[in-house]
Amino acid sequence: MNRWTIGAVAAVTLALPPLLPERHLATFVLLLLAATVTVGVSLLMGYAGQVSLGQASFYAIGAYAAALPAVHGVPTLLGLALAPVAAAVAAVLLGAPLLRLRGHHLAFATLAVQLILLSLLAQADWAGGAIGLQGVPRLTIVGVELRDVGYAYTAWLVLAAALLIARNVVDSRPGRALRAAATSETAAAASGVAVGRHRLAVFTLSAAMAGLAGGVYAFYLGYLSPGSFPVLLSIEFVVMAVVGGLGTIAGPVVGATVIVLLVQLLNTLGTLPGMPDYAPSVLSYAVYAVLLIVCVLYLPRGLAPALRLRRTADPNA
Amino acid sequence: MSDLIGYLLTGLGIGAGFALVGSGLVAIHRVTRVVNFAQGGFAVLAALLTSTLLSAGLPHGVAESGGVALGALAGLVVGVIAIGRPGTSPGTSLIVTLGLGVLAYAIEVLIWGDQPRSFPGLTGVAEVGDARVPAHYLLILAVTAVVFALMAWFFARTDPGRALTACASNRYAAQVVGIDVRRMGLLAFTLGGALGGLAGVLTTPVQQVTFDSDVTLIVNGFAAAILGGLSRPMVTLAGGLLLGVTQTVVAGYGGGAYQLEVALVLMLTVMIVQAARTGPVPEAAR
Numbered sequence: 001m002n003r004w005t006i007g008a009v010a011a012v013t014l015a016l017p018p019l020l021p022e023r024h025l026a027t028f029v030l031l032l033l034a035a036t037v038t039v040g041v042s043l044l045m046g047y048a049g050q051v052s053l054g055q056a057s058f059y060a061i062g063a064y065a066a067a068l069p070a071v072h073g074v075p076t077l078l079g080l081a082l083a084p085v086a087a088a089v090a091a092v093l094l095g096a097p098l099l100r101l102r103g104h105h106l107a108f109a110t111l112a113v114q115l116i117l118l119s120l121l122a123q124a125d126w127a128g129g130a131i132g133l134q135g136v137p138r139l140t141i142v143g144v145e146l147r148d149v150g151y152a153y154t155a156w157l158v159l160a161a162a163l164l165i166a167r168n169v170v171d172s173r174p175g176r177a178l179r180a181a182a183t184s185e186t187a188a189a190a191s192g193v194a195v196g197r198h199r200l201a202v203f204t205l206s207a208a209m210a211g212l213a214g215g216v217y218a219f220y221l222g223y224l225s226p227g228s229f230p231v232l233l234s235i236e237f238v239v240m241a242v243v244g245g246l247g248t249i250a251g252p253v254v255g256a257t258v259i260v261l262l263v264q265l266l267n268t269l270g271t272l273p274g275m276p277d278y279a280p281s282v283l284s285y286a287v288y289a290v291l292l293i294v295c296v297l298y299l300p301r302g303l304a305p306a307l308r309l310r311r312t313a314d315p316n317a
Numbered sequence: 318m319s320d321l322i323g324y325l326l327t328g329l330g331i332g333a334g335f336a337l338v339g340s341g342l343v344a345i346h347r348v349t350r351v352v353n354f355a356q357g358g359f360a361v362l363a364a365l366l367t368s369t370l371l372s373a374g375l376p377h378g379v380a381e382s383g384g385v386a387l388g389a390l391a392g393l394v395v396g397v398i399a400i401g402r403p404g405t406s407p408g409t410s411l412i413v414t415l416g417l418g419v420l421a422y423a424i425e426v427l428i429w430g431d432q433p434r435s436f437p438g439l440t441g442v443a444e445v446g447d448a449r450v451p452a453h454y455l456l457i458l459a460v461t462a463v464v465f466a467l468m469a470w471f472f473a474r475t476d477p478g479r480a481l482t483a484c485a486s487n488r489y490a491a492q493v494v495g496i497d498v499r500r501m502g503l504l505a506f507t508l509g510g511a512l513g514g515l516a517g518v519l520t521t522p523v524q525q526v527t528f529d530s531d532v533t534l535i536v537n538g539f540a541a542a543i544l545g546g547l548s549r550p551m552v553t554l555a556g557g558l559l560l561g562v563t564q565t566v567v568a569g570y571g572g573g574a575y576q577l578e579v580a581l582v583l584m585l586t587v588m589i590v591q592a593a594r595t596g597p598v599p600e601a602a603r
């Protein structure tokens with residue numbers, strides 16, 4: 001993607017928040033946060049060749065790590081800083097044993113981790129239990145309490161940081177090592193790549209991105225419960241990554257935008273008078289499913305390369 | 318003591334359900350190398366159809382067969398989409414089946430709504446020793462025992478069964494002797510669908526079913542199947558029963574809230590130990 005496109009997209013998205021009505025502003029913020037998590041998923045799947053079906057657990061860890069201290073009076077900015085750290089620490093602890101697994105084993109292991117986390121959270125009274133954590137204070141930065149537009153810009157910054165980090169990681173020496181390991185682990189290891197360490201590093205990085213997005217999410221919504229982070233959410237992130245195009249920088253943003261806007265549109269359609277009350281959920285499940293299947297089978301490199309947004313940096317080349 | 322016998326029997330009944338889901342996974346995986354994420358969906362679809370057929374007045378037996386038939390049909394459809402296109406790698410197929418699992422949600426909510434459903438099974442209470450157990454658990458066990466015996470006979474003694482076993486042990490050699498590997502893959506998916514459907518139909522009278530109960534089923538089924546490396550039906554049966562018993566015993570002696578964790582931690586441990594013993598799995602997985 002050339003500088004002009006990036007500049008144009010940045011300018012438009014920066015100009016947008018004050019113009020949006022409140023309902024669409026919420027979609028905008030959640031879209032940016034989803035894109036941030038998807039950047040991590042895409043790094044993991046596209047460059048390291050690992051499927052995680054539990055990415056929402058790091059989103060949840062970040063959200064709770066930010067919200068819990070804030071509820072007890074710790075400055076909110078400190079809580080937000082804690083979010084990616086907590087998610088990263090969890091990723092190191094979990095990744096050390098789990099990343100010995102590959103392919104479907106890892107997919108199920110990450111799914112299992114998320115189910116365990118949800119179940120533990122639902123029983124943890126100190127974290128609000130199944131009812132959830134209410135009254136999370138709003139984010140305050142240098143004495144100014146953020147309003148909705150402020151969250152849009154915070155989320156924008158978070159996504160921009162994630163994209164920048166992802167780009168630099170991909171172009172760096174460890175990034176090349178990772179791509180080599182994803183193509184052939186044996187060959188990479190034989191060439192002196194510390195496969196395990198690199199894999200753990202990218203797992204941790206993707207978790208930190210999810211955690212930071214989760215922190216913003218917690219302050220934006222002001223309410224958290226285990227039900228906010230269902231297994232389906234993890235699957236959504238995978239869908240966004242695959243639809244956008246694995247192993248591209250623009251892919252996560254394209255994927256998240258397409259999916260969120262489409263689901264939002266169908267939601268609007270589904271809640272029209274005369275539609276049955278199950279219409280919105282049926283339509284969104286169908287969208288995830290059909291887009292995922294069609295993309296995987298017929299557009300394996302995703303929408304972003306198909307749109308020619310970026311021609312270089314093909315991990316399979 | 319009578320408590321313990323009760324827990325054991327209900328645990329075996331529940332575990333038999335896991336074993337059926339898991340053996341469906343195994344049937345599909347050993348032939349196609351695909352881990353079928355939609356496996357829990359077959360059980361849910363079959364159970365939901367059975368509840369509709371029963372409330373439409375069909376007798377027991379017919380309604381359940383209808384459910385299992387729908388499971389088999391769903392299996393075939395999933396197979397066609399997941400492996401029908403030549404050159405689809407197992408990794409890609411896994412993502413496709415994940416998508417199909419979500420698609421099943423849309424269909425289930427559209428037709429049956431999102432409320433839990435159940436239907437009556439075998440009524441009455443059986444007395445085993447001095448323990449009293451709902452008779453339906455014994456029915457589950459009996460049916461499962463028959464099904465596994467039939468499977469052993471099918472894989473060892475019939476032509477299609479032996480062709481499936483041949484594909485499982487060496488795809489290339491099977492192709493060389495004239496076995497249509499793709500058709501065998503579809504047969505495996507159909508069989509897997511029927512086994513999943515049977516699990517749903519059998520366990521729904523003792524455990525309600527909702528459109529998203531497939532996650533618990535697939536995770537427990539996978540946990541049972543992973544013990545046998547996703548390729549040995551009999552080990553899967555043992556694994557499922559062990560899992561069921563452990564869960565009910567844990568729940569019975571006060572850890573009710575931690576039932577699922579027991580299965581999950583067991584599964585993770587088994588996978589990690591297996592990976593440590595064999596080293597990284599072959600790279601064809603990608």
